[in-house]
Amino acid sequence: MSRWMAAFGTLILLCATSQAFDPKHLVFKDPSGDDKGPGKYSYPTDAAYKAGSFDLLELSIHDKGADLEFRARLATKIDDPWNSKSWGGNGFSLQMIQVYVDTKKGGFLATLPGINVKFAKGEGWDKVVFLSPQPRAKILAEVKTKATKMLGAVVVPRRTSVAGKEIVALVAKSDLGTPDKSWGFQAVVQSNEGYAETDSVLARKVNEYPGQHRFGGGNDHDCDPHAIDILASPAKGGDDEKQTQFKELAGFTCTASGDGQKATIHMVYPGR
Numbered sequence: 001m002s003r004w005m006a007a008f009g010t011l012i013l014l015c016a017t018s019q020a021f022d023p024k025h026l027v028f029k030d031p032s033g034d035d036k037g038p039g040k041y042s043y044p045t046d047a048a049y050k051a052g053s054f055d056l057l058e059l060s061i062h063d064k065g066a067d068l069e070f071r072a073r074l075a076t077k078i079d080d081p082w083n084s085k086s087w088g089g090n091g092f093s094l095q096m097i098q099v100y101v102d103t104k105k106g107g108f109l110a111t112l113p114g115i116n117v118k119f120a121k122g123e124g125w126d127k128v129v130f131l132s133p134q135p136r137a138k139i140l141a142e143v144k145t146k147a148t149k150m151l152g153a154v155v156v157p158r159r160t161s162v163a164g165k166e167i168v169a170l171v172a173k174s175d176l177g178t179p180d181k182s183w184g185f186q187a188v189v190q191s192n193e194g195y196a197e198t199d200s201v202l203a204r205k206v207n208e209y210p211g212q213h214r215f216g217g218g219n220d221h222d223c224d225p226h227a228i229d230i231l232a233s234p235a236k237g238g239d240d241e242k243q244t245q246f247k248e249l250a251g252f253t254c255t256a257s258g259d260g261q262k263a264t265i266h267m268v269y270p271g272r
Contacts, residue, residue: 021271023179024063028187028268029237030056032075035189035229038250038263041217042210044191049213052076053094054228057165057237059187061179068176070157070169072097072131072187078162080133087194088135090160096132096192096202097167100125102184102267103177108153113146114200115188116262117225117249123184123267127176129155131167133192134202142201181271188265189229191215200226223254225263235268 035055036042043049052075062069074095082093098112100119107124111117119125128150130139136156143154155176157169191204191213206226210216218224227249232241253260 021181023181023271026061026179026185026270028059028185028231028235028270030058030229030231030235031237031239031242032057034242034245035075036246037206037215037217037225037228039246041206041215041228044213044215045210046212048079048081049094050076050079053078054189054191056097056187056189056229056231059099059185059231061185063178064170066174067158067170067172068179070099070129070131070167070171072099072167074165074167077165078167080162084133089133090135091162092133092167094133094192095167096130096134096190098188098190099129099131100186100188100267101127101129101176102269103127103182108150111188112143112150112154112201112203114193114196114203114205115190115226116205116222117188117227117265118262119186120264120266125153125186125267127153127155129157129169129171129176131157131160131169132202133160134194138194139202142196146198146201182269183271184267184269185231186265186267187231188227190226191228219254221254221256221260223252223260223262225249225252227263227265230265231268233266233268235270 055075058073060071103126107126109119157171160169193204206215206218208220232244252263
């Protein structure tokens with residue numbers, strides 16, 4: 001009986017291990033209440049910015065044949081206060097999420113302009129999926145003007161929409177590839193800016209004090225991270241991941257001239 005039980009236990013362990021990574025259904029959890037950047041960011045003052053609007057709870061990626069379906073779930077219903085469809089948008093106005101993907105060795109360590117963080121050495125990104133209310137043409141025009149060398153790495157979904165608390169996007173595998181065990185992922189939640197500054201790709205900077213449409217709690221010398229929420233390894237949604245996020249995003253230095261060390265963030269590797 002003991003041998004049978006030992007064999008059965010081994011079988012259970014092997015099954016659990018084999019189910020740990022499913023490239024057809026990747027799920028990354030994130031704890032609630034961590035939409036504070038390095039721990040002290042506060043929401044803009046306009047009533048449109050409801051509590052939880054930038055609080056990522058889950059990112060999931062599902063194989064749909066020729067496409068990958070990205071679903072980013074936030075803590076509250078996603079609204080469209082600026083009527084994005086009237087200007088060719090995708091049915092939401094406030095949020096913008098950049099999903100960085102490490103598909104091979106090398107890649108960029110700096111994020112797209114406007115996020116103001118960098119990735120750890122050895123965890124560079126090769127593709128970034130742009131979940132935005134902005135039309136495809138505007139996204140690509142912004143990148144071409146402000147981050148020319150990254151243009152080929154930017155993936156704009158062929159369709160982006162909203163379903164309740166989720167931003168849903170279909171991404172062609174021909175643009176991104178098919179996930180495998182070596183891939184790493186990171187999702188950066190930001191505030192959509194239709195008229196971004198020259199050093200920002202459709203992202204709003206975080207100010208020292210909150211404004212009508214600006215997050216507060218940052219540093220006006222522009223050395224702080226402009227990231228409201230990110231994933232933290234192992235992306236299971238535990239409360240300890242809040243502190244991991246806060247620590248990573250707080251790891252920057254700043255001077256009056258705006259120089260300093262950018263915060264360093266990490267990829268999440270579900271296949272490792």
